[in-house]
Amino acid sequence: HRFRLNAMSAEPFDEDFPQDAEYVAACLPPRRVLPLCNEFLVGHSNLISISEEKLLDFVEETIANGQFFAELDKLRAGNEHAEEIPADKAVAAAGLCATTSPSTDAAEDKLCQISRILAYNVMNFSFFPDKDCSRWFIHDEKAGKTIGEDDEAFAIVASLKRWERSGHYEQWLGVQGATSAGICWADGQYMESLTIKDMKSLFQPAKSAGALPLLELRLKCLHSLASGLYRTMNLHDFLELCKRESGFGHEGSSMEDYGPMKVGHFVSLLCKYIPAFRDLRRAEGGSMILEFAKRPQLTVGMLHGDGLVRFADMDNVTVFSDYRLPQLFRSRGIIQVLDSCAVDDDGELRIKAHMPLETALRAATLLGAEQIRQQLNLRRSNGKPVQPADLDYYLWRITVEFDAKGELLPFHKTRTFSYL
Numbered sequence: 001h002r003f004r005l006n007a008m009s010a011e012p013f014d015e016d017f018p019q020d021a022e023y024v025a026a027c028l029p030p031r032r033v034l035p036l037c038n039e040f041l042v043g044h045s046n047l048i049s050i051s052e053e054k055l056l057d058f059v060e061e062t063i064a065n066g067q068f069f070a071e072l073d074k075l076r077a078g079n080e081h082a083e084e085i086p087a088d089k090a091v092a093a094a095g096l097c098a099t100t101s102p103s104t105d106a107a108e109d110k111l112c113q114i115s116r117i118l119a120y121n122v123m124n125f126s127f128f129p130d131k132d133c134s135r136w137f138i139h140d141e142k143a144g145k146t147i148g149e150d151d152e153a154f155a156i157v158a159s160l161k162r163w164e165r166s167g168h169y170e171q172w173l174g175v176q177g178a179t180s181a182g183i184c185w186a187d188g189q190y191m192e193s194l195t196i197k198d199m200k201s202l203f204q205p206a207k208s209a210g211a212l213p214l215l216e217l218r219l220k221c222l223h224s225l226a227s228g229l230y231r232t233m234n235l236h237d238f239l240e241l242c243k244r245e246s247g248f249g250h251e252g253s254s255m256e257d258y259g260p261m262k263v264g265h266f267v268s269l270l271c272k273y274i275p276a277f278r279d280l281r282r283a284e285g286g287s288m289i290l291e292f293a294k295r296p297q298l299t300v301g302m303l304h305g306d307g308l309v310r311f312a313d314m315d316n317v318t319v320f321s322d323y324r325l326p327q328l329f330r331s332r333g334i335i336q337v338l339d340s341c342a343v344d345d346d347g348e349l350r351i352k353a354h355m356p357l358e359t360a361l362r363a364a365t366l367l368g369a370e371q372i373r374q375q376l377n378l379r380r381s382n383g384k385p386v387q388p389a390d391l392d393y394y395l396w397r398i399t400v401e402f403d404a405k406g407e408l409l410p411f412h413k414t415r416t417f418s419y420l
Contacts, residue, residue, distance in 0.1 A: 029264035029316035030293045037363035048360040054333040059375040068394050102157045115186035121299045122225045122276050123218040125417045127152035134210030146206050163202050188230025224276035242266045259310030267296040279418040281359040292321045294419045301389045319369040319392035321362040322419035327411040328399040335364045353416040
């Protein structure tokens with residue numbers, strides 16, 4: 001399972017998983033992966049185990065802390081005011097919402113916000129530096145400060161907005177004699193014209209920072225968004241398609257209201273038209289396909305949480321299986337890596353994408369989080385169920401807080417376009 005990160009690139013999305021029309025057409029909700037995760041772990045019990053004792057200890061600690069339920073109760077009461085909520089506890093329409101969402105301006109056109117969220121998430125993966133390289137972050141001239149030193153996701157958002165201000169799109173429109181799509185991230189022809197030189201400018205690091213890894217793959221993913229979606233239909237028509245396929249009638253959405261639609265239909269159609277969003281792992285022999293759908297589900301969370309798209313079944317998502325939640329669960333002993341060869345001499349857990357250990361770690365993360373959610377539901381006095389997206393954000397946030405205090409193991413490192 002061990003490998004050298006500085007000698008390896010991430011997997012190519014269009015070669016590993018050719019499109020399976022029958023699989024995509026199923027439009028099943030992401031939670032369907034949970035029984036498959038359990039089946040996979042049973043077959044790979046030599047790699048990963050979940051400690052019920054440690055999991056219950058964590059549940060009791062969460063309840064004793066009281067913060068999680070208090071935040072949910074405040075949210076559900078519907079009496080919160082945005083200006084009263086600390087920036088690191090952003091509360092949105094769907095629940096506790098990550099503050100890295102590129103959509104922050106309620107006055108901005110909804111389709112522009114949605115297109116930025118799609119562009120963000122299609123390139124939102126694998127930020128950590130190669131071995132012996134410096135971490136990437138940027139200097140934002142408008143803000144007058146560096147962004148991303150603590151979390152590169154903030155730098156991705158700032159980079160997109162910095163590019164929008166650069167005038168590059170307007171200059172291209174002038175040369176082409178083309179009509180603006182309202183924002184560059186909704187113009188497929190423009191995004192297809194971008195080169196690796198443009199990507200280096202888009203993600204220009206601060207003077208003391210390293211380069212953002214995998215620029216070629218990020219460009220390929222952006223081109224996948226451009227050619228797969230925007231060369232086929234505009235964003236409004238795509239959202240209407242998702243609504244119709246979800247079975248919510250043929251009446252059109254207004255410019256102020258996209259939805260309702262079902263999570264499974266949105267995720268399946270997103271991955272159908274934009275292969276760069278696929279997040280699949282196959283068991284040995286190809287007999288089992290596990291769709292983790294991390295970035296598609298994060299897209300759902302942002303769109304719903306920011307009030308841009310209404311999803312009718314947010315309880316059908318899972319937590320997001322990436323790198324932070326496994327870090328927390330491993331550090332607390334909830335997940336135990338049994339393969340002693342997996343940990344390198346420097347204490348780092350480096351796993352190649354698609355290896356059984358990587359799949360098992362992601363599967364155990366989903367199952368562990370689901371068991372935590374069920375235990376919290378049993379103990380919640382008001383009887384209101386904990387939504388997976390709310391739990392995911394809470395776990396993500398406390399992981400960042402614990403990590404900043406040096407209380408956690410290093411997160412596992414995998415070069416992949418599937419997650420960070």
